[in-house]
Amino acid sequence: MTEFVTLESAIGKHLRDGYCAAFEGFTHLIPHAAAHEAIRQGRKDLTLVRMTPDVIYDQMIGMGLARKLVFSFAGNPGVGLLRRLRDAVEQQWPHAIEIEEHSHAAMANAYEAGAAGLPCAVFRGYIGAELKRVNPSIKAVTCPFTGEELAAVPAIKPDVGIIHAQKANRRGDVLVEGIVGAQKEVVLASQRAVVTVEEVVETFDDVHPNACILPNWVVDAVAVVPGGAHPSYVHGYYKRDNGAYLAWDPIAADRDLFLKWMEDHVLNATAEDFAERVGSLRA
Template identity: 70%
Template sequence: MAKFMPLSQAVAENLKDGDTVAFEGFTHLIPTAAVHEAIRQGFKDLTLIRMTPDLIYDQMIGMGMAKKIVFSYVGNPGVGLLRRARDAIENGWPRAVEVEEHSHAGMANAYEAGAAGLPFAVFRGYRGAGLAEVNPNIRSVTCPFTGEKLAAVPALRPDVTFIHAQKADRKGNVLVEGIIGIQKEAVLAAKRAVVTVEEVVDDFADLHPNLTVLPSWTITAVSVVPGGAHPSYTHGYYIRDNASYLEWDEIAADRDKFRDWMQKNVIEKTADDFAGRVTHLRKTA
């Protein structure tokens, strides 16, 4: 059952060196505050899973926290490549990183298999693609009913998943609105799940019953971090900070500039600083 606690405590109690961890969010609701807390606590040898690694994974990779990344797209959305990830993959700085690349369909099905407690996912995919030639975890099976050859990938079962969401009620149920992505499946597939939220409310009584609600029994810890998705957006709370994504490309291009920025903007900050970062981005829902 979900417990409410400060983010620093939630990260310390649920993330360990060597863990396989997913920090999931698609377009918005990216759990930046949780990543920054993990960076401050200095975890290492992590296997990072995410369908769309962007700035937060660039930061963790650049800080030497990742030994492997499992992904289906890697880049600074709307801007270009991830320079710290590329430096690690091509030059081994600050350490070499193993890569396991999939398609979006492969990752989504693998999360769903993990959420269902299955050992692998079976789907139609990778036909005419070359990913299977470089990724030994992409295999094939023959349907016992039709004889059709299908793609198969191992289920994704993170040790811990972190997501950001709009609201939690006082029982620890979590409401996710807007573009959902794969967050629900990533939570259900994980051994532990930590959710940062914009606010806590009494209940969800006035909302549509078909909205995505993660029940409290699927959540390990809830931390209230207003602005915790910045520079991505949180539907109904604040818009995307496009300037930060453009700025990151310049920051990440230089190793020393990157280190200086991380020291000033992450290491020396706390989760409480996020609320102030989005004041000018807030809008009426």
């Protein structure tokens, strides 16, 4: 059954050093508060998985949490590079990391395979692409029915999947509205799942037909963290903080400035600070 706990407790119990962890969100509902808690707790040697790692993975990599990154597209959306990721790859600062790059299609299919309990994902893709020359995880298989050559990649089965959502009810069911991305598949593929939410409600009223409800039996822990996706947005709650993404580029470009920012805004901050950050952005 789902436990309702503090964010500190949820991360402390369910995220361990050396884990494969997916902090998933696709432009929307990115679990920044949960990742900041992982940084505060000093997690290390993580394999970080995500379809579109952006600012939050830049921060985690820069603070030395990551051993490996499994991803498709990495960047500060609408701005440019992930400078801490680049520094780790090119200059091994704060230490070297391994990278495994995929297409969006491969990542989405790999999550679905993990959710279905399959060992790999098979799909049309990578035909004529160069990426498989540098990624030995991309294989070719032959369809036994048609003889067609298809791509295959290992299923993604994280030790823990961590997402942000709008609401949980008191049973522990979780409501995700708006752009869902791969959050559902991550929760189903992971050995354990942690969800931060904007609020807890008695019932889900006026739910949009395209919404996603994750049942309580696939969610291990829920932590209430209003504003917990900032600077990304939460449909129905607050807007994307474009200024924060623009400001991140010069901060991340300088190691000392980066470390000072992390000390002020992460290491010496709390989950409760997120509510203040989205005050002027609320819908």
